[in-house]
Amino acid sequence: MSEVSIEDLTVFAKKKGFVYPSNEIYGGFAGFYDYGPLGVELKNNLKSNWWKTFVQNRDDIFGIDGSIISSKKIWEASGHLTSFADLIVECSKCKNNHRADHLIEDKLAMNVEGLDANALNKLIKDNNIKCPDCKSSLKEIKSFNLMFPVQVGTSKDNIAYLRGETAQLIFSVFKNVVDSSRVKLPFGIAQIGKAFRNEISPRNFLFRTREFEQMEIEYFIRPKEKKCPLLSKRQLQLEFQFLSEQDQVKKRKHKKVKMSSLINKKLLGEWHAYWLAESYLWFIDLGIKEKNLRIREHTKQELSHYSLGTFDIDYNFPFGWKELYGNANRGQYDLKQHMKFSGKSMEIFDEQTKQRLIPKVIEPSFGVDRAFLTFLYDAYESDKKGGNVVLKLNSQIAPIKIAVFPLVNKLDEHALKVYLMLKKDFVCKWDRSGSIGRRYARADEIGIPYTITYDFDSLDDKSVTIRDRDTTKQIRVKIEDLKKVLCKLLKGEKFEKQGKLIK
Ligand SMILES: [Zn+2]
Numbered sequence: 001m002s003e004v005s006i007e008d009l010t011v012f013a014k015k016k017g018f019v020y021p022s023n024e025i026y027g028g029f030a031g032f033y034d035y036g037p038l039g040v041e042l043k044n045n046l047k048s049n050w051w052k053t054f055v056q057n058r059d060d061i062f063g064i065d066g067s068i069i070s071s072k073k074i075w076e077a078s079g080h081l082t083s084f085a086d087l088i089v090e091c092s093k094c095k096n097n098h099r100a101d102h103l104i105e106d107k108l109a110m111n112v113e114g115l116d117a118n119a120l121n122k123l124i125k126d127n128n129i130k131c132p133d134c135k136s137s138l139k140e141i142k143s144f145n146l147m148f149p150v151q152v153g154t155s156k157d158n159i160a161y162l163r164g165e166t167a168q169l170i171f172s173v174f175k176n177v178v179d180s181s182r183v184k185l186p187f188g189i190a191q192i193g194k195a196f197r198n199e200i201s202p203r204n205f206l207f208r209t210r211e212f213e214q215m216e217i218e219y220f221i222r223p224k225e226k227k228c229p230l231l232s233k234r235q236l237q238l239e240f241q242f243l244s245e246q247d248q249v250k251k252r253k254h255k256k257v258k259m260s261s262l263i264n265k266k267l268l269g270e271w272h273a274y275w276l277a278e279s280y281l282w283f284i285d286l287g288i289k290e291k292n293l294r295i296r297e298h299t300k301q302e303l304s305h306y307s308l309g310t311f312d313i314d315y316n317f318p319f320g321w322k323e324l325y326g327n328a329n330r331g332q333y334d335l336k337q338h339m340k341f342s343g344k345s346m347e348i349f350d351e352q353t354k355q356r357l358i359p360k361v362i363e364p365s366f367g368v369d370r371a372f373l374t375f376l377y378d379a380y381e382s383d384k385k386g387g388n389v390v391l392k393l394n395s396q397i398a399p400i401k402i403a404v405f406p407l408v409n410k411l412d413e414h415a416l417k418v419y420l421m422l423k424k425d426f427v428c429k430w431d432r433s434g435s436i437g438r439r440y441a442r443a444d445e446i447g448i449p450y451t452i453t454y455d456f457d458s459l460d461d462k463s464v465t466i467r468d469r470d471t472t473k474q475i476r477v478k479i480e481d482l483k484k485v486l487c488k489l490l491k492g493e494k495f496e497k498q499g500k501l502i503k
Helices: 006-015 037-056 072-078 100-108 117-126 167-181 245-249 259-264 270-285 333-342 368-379 409-423 436-445 456-461 479-490
Strands: 019-021 033-035 061-064 085-091 097-099 138-145 148-151 159-162 187-196 211-221 239-243 255-258 293-297 310-317 320-331 348-350 355-357 360-367 380-382 389-391 402-406 428-430 450-454 463-468 474-478
Touching (some): 006 019, 006 368, 037 061, 037 187, 037 270, 037 368, 061 167, 085 100, 097 100, 117 138, 167 187, 167 211, 167 333, 211 270, 211 368, 239 259, 270 293, 270 310, 270 320, 270 360, 293 320, 310 368, 320 333, 320 368, 333 360, 360 368, 368 380, 389 436, 402 409, 402 436, 409 456, 409 479, 436 450, 450 479, 456 463, 463 479
Parallel strands (some): 239 293, 402 428
Antiparallel strands (some): 085 097, 148 159, 187 211, 211 360, 239 255, 293 310, 310 320, 320 360, 380 389, 450 463, 463 474
16 A cells, blocks of 8 residues: 555645645535646546547447436436435434445444445444534434436426436437447447536545546447457456455455456356456556455445446555446346337347347446546655655656756757657656756656756767656667657657666
8 A cells, every 4th residue: 555645645636736626716615626737637648548448449349428417317217316325314413414324434444335224224323323523313314316406498397417427328329329330249338428426425535526537338248148259368367356245244355366267156257257357457557556456246235226246446545445446237227227218129130149139238337536546546656754756657647758858057958959849749848947856856746757858968969868757767869769769668668778778
């Protein structure tokens, strides 16, 4: 675990222009955040990398961008208006509402996920849990729906909803994509976009907010299809920390397993395993440390109303192991519900079996803001002595890729030429103030992977020094080769091989 607390990370993110509390000049607005100049770059890099990996690099996934405000009918069909709720308790004196599960988890340090209102009521009574704000007694538990209603047009009766998840826009547009894009099973529809939940107690910085962004795929397969031809050797041999339902029932810790062994034990189907592995590897390939990740099976009592089986990827946050990503087997639930409520067929003709069928759905669901928080936290390293922070972000997602420095201000004119040349192709930063050490430190702190210094020797040898953020090693490279070399470095090629190593 990184040594930084979530409070310190929040302060750092604000100070450096990654993330600010929203509406701060008006005293803040709980559960909402604004992304700053560096934050928007990092967030966009995450989203475009995801889109490239899961949509553009594949032939079987189609992208959409659905509307955010959506008809009440969609959310009736999906079950969100009845089932998408948290259990809350009101204080008998100060009237503040609290999320029942959080209250109990905080007081008793136990996991109560999936317990019903009766069980939670009993825990509150048995343990004499009081209002955390005024210490008075609490009323009976009530259900609180998390959907955000909005009025559309002039009629107060015309109530629509901010979408509670991006997934339902994919299901409601399913037939249009099938009819317009010549799709063949198996295939997926992907979307990146905002979603909204009226959380009772938003907390832990970007982890639980009221407005957030999702990156989701609904992947459609034949209902009886068991084999997944896409499963690769790397995915089958993937080893990770795993917490099964049984481990949780028996209060055991997670242990290392291979994906192939979970398939052999029939803990999950091949398609489900494929998407779990594919998603896990996306995090790993972008630099998240394996020791901070685990895969957790949902227990029966916590399964969502639409799911036949869910596996999360959890991250070891400063506030404990929490969900970073969810992968549900939604079966035929959503398409059947929309077929029933809309009266429109959701069947698709399958060329292989020569029949019309309603596909089954596997859903890999990523939270953009949670991924952002995870990458930021995982990359954060500080030496306790000097208080210097190095943000070891993977170069593919780092907000700024390169910084250019003149060794002294006398060399400004020459160094500026190098900067302007690189700026056309890379996100670059120019920095001429303070000692060179101070400039390195500033670049490290915001995660710039490579810094370039133009010195007096550069005037003669037409070369510059490139410094690697993570090792602080330096190489000398000809200015005319600079673009080519930087392209290779940003693709992850070995630093020492790209130029003459400076001892
Ligand atoms: Zn109270």
